[in-house]
Amino acid sequence: MTLRSMIRPPEDQPAFVLVEAQLADNIGFAARAMLNFGLTAMRLVTPRPEWPSERAVQTASGAGSVLEAATIHRSMLDAIGDRQVVYATSARPRELVKRVITPRQAAAELRAHAAQKVRTAVLFGPERTGLINDDLAGVDAIITCPVNPHFSSLNLAQAVLLIGYEWFQAADSTPATELRAAGGDIASREHLESYLLRLESELTECGFLRIPHMRPAMIRNIRALFGRVQLTDQEVRALHGMLTELVTKRLSANSLDAPDGEK
Amino acid sequence: MTLRSMIRPPEDQPAFVLVEAQLADNIGFAARAMLNFGLTAMRLVTPRPEWPSERAVQTASGAGSVLEAATIHRSMLDAIGDRQVVYATSARPRELVKRVITPRQAAAELRAHAAQKVRTAVLFGPERTGLINDDLAGVDAIITCPVNPHFSSLNLAQAVLLIGYEWFQAADSTPATELRAAGGDIASREHLESYLLRLESELTECGFLRIPHMRPAMIRNIRALFGRVQLTDQEVRALHGMLTELVTKRLSANSLDAPDGEK
DSSP states (O other): OOHHHHSOOGGGSOEEEEESOOOHHHHHHHHHHHHHTTOOOEEEESOSSOSSOHHHHHHHTTOHHHHHHOEEESSHHHHHTTOSEEEEEOSOOOSOEEEEEOHHHHHHHHHHHHHTTOOEEEEEOOTTTOOOHHHHHTSSEEEOOOOOTTOOOOOHHHHHHHHHHHHHHTTOOOOSEEEEETTSSBOOHHHHHHHHHHHHHHHHHHTTTOOTTTHHHHHHHHHHHHHTSOOBHHHHHHHHHHHHHHHHHHHHHHHHHGGGGGO | OOHHHHSOOGGGSOEEEEESOOOHHHHHHHHHHHHHTTOOOEEEESOSSOSSOHHHHHHHTTOHHHHHHOEEESSHHHHHTTOSEEEEEOSOOOSOEEEEEOHHHHHHHHHHHHHTTOOEEEEEOOTTTOOOHHHHHTSSEEEOOOOOTTOOOOOHHHHHHHHHHHHHHTTOOOOSEEEEETTSSBOOHHHHHHHHHHHHHHHHHTTTTOOTTTHHHHHHHHHHHHHTSOOBHHHHHHHHHHHHHHHHHHHHHHHHHGGGGGO
């Protein structure tokens, strides 16, 4: 997955339609959330704040470009008229027979539509009331985020963030888990082995491995430890250095100790 | 998955540790984000706002209980000393050899740890600077959210929201897609069939299906349409009613037409 296919031009993205947004802060936070996930197509249906809004630009915190490109609409139809598939976010679809999907499922569907050049929109309702049934009746599906049933209180900007997040993750190829080896590559097993053999030899020398029947298990445990750490080349070199210093110190200490009686 | 297993008591949850949070608003928003996803174990390391903070309670918007239960700590060690596995959120782990994982992977691991009674924490850094390398060095893994490489600007509360969201989804059993049939059950195929047969009969009657070689395809298309809608019983009854009315109107119109010549 290339970056180009992840971050689509506005015409190929789902339009995020904020319906009667009441607070400039939330519009700004929504813009910021969108741009974090490569989304730039914001549409505002009769927003309450004066527009353009200085306050929204402040909370957008660098995502002012999304606000500048946002279009203002006098009606829902005006905002979504060019769209072919429309989703709506809502916590509580009552009295409607409607498919209800999770944000993750919605993201998968939005990506599939985008791949087929189907134009989509996602509706977000006003802060306190949410979308009304008349708005919900016409949509293709309702997106409801599973939340704590005892405290369900996602605000507008949080809802935008979660849908945007899932949209981006749906096409992202970042490995779920990855070792970032800032100090170079992960050491080859051969490199690691040379250290482990030296360590064993030094541990034998100093007497740590002196009890014969315990020695195999002790070595196994040391190997298990270093085996799972995915050491980098640089770290193996550092361990070699530490070992050298530790041994040298011991030798020096011994050589200081030894002459004690002779002083 | 029962609700009880999703929403764990605080001691079985990951502690969300906000390190040197600068703004009361963000602590409040973080509390709200956490409670939406059943998380209540907040810990604050040397927060900047005076504590308790009236402002944080306002932005928590109903999640004040999380703030009241939050513990204040004078050092990182004091905050995470009782934890066994510690994750840190950070956009940019440099100069450290450290496993980097996505929020989704982190959630899976946090749930796995919780199931084994392993106590975990997730660290969130201060707003502008994020966590410093000294904080990151000791953690088990770093959580980095894949975002738009050209605009990476998730704030503290947004990061808390995304980790909380993934934590909740990792144990949530809401179907990805589901038809909410507010008007009763989805109609049985038998019930639907009785309507379709009646519709065919009426469409034959009125001449819509009059061209013999086109009739099979037309019927197939009508059946395909109604077949994929997952109509409820109530909707089938409504369709019956509509058909009855439409036919009656035609009959009435005809009966008005017919006597024309006889008037």
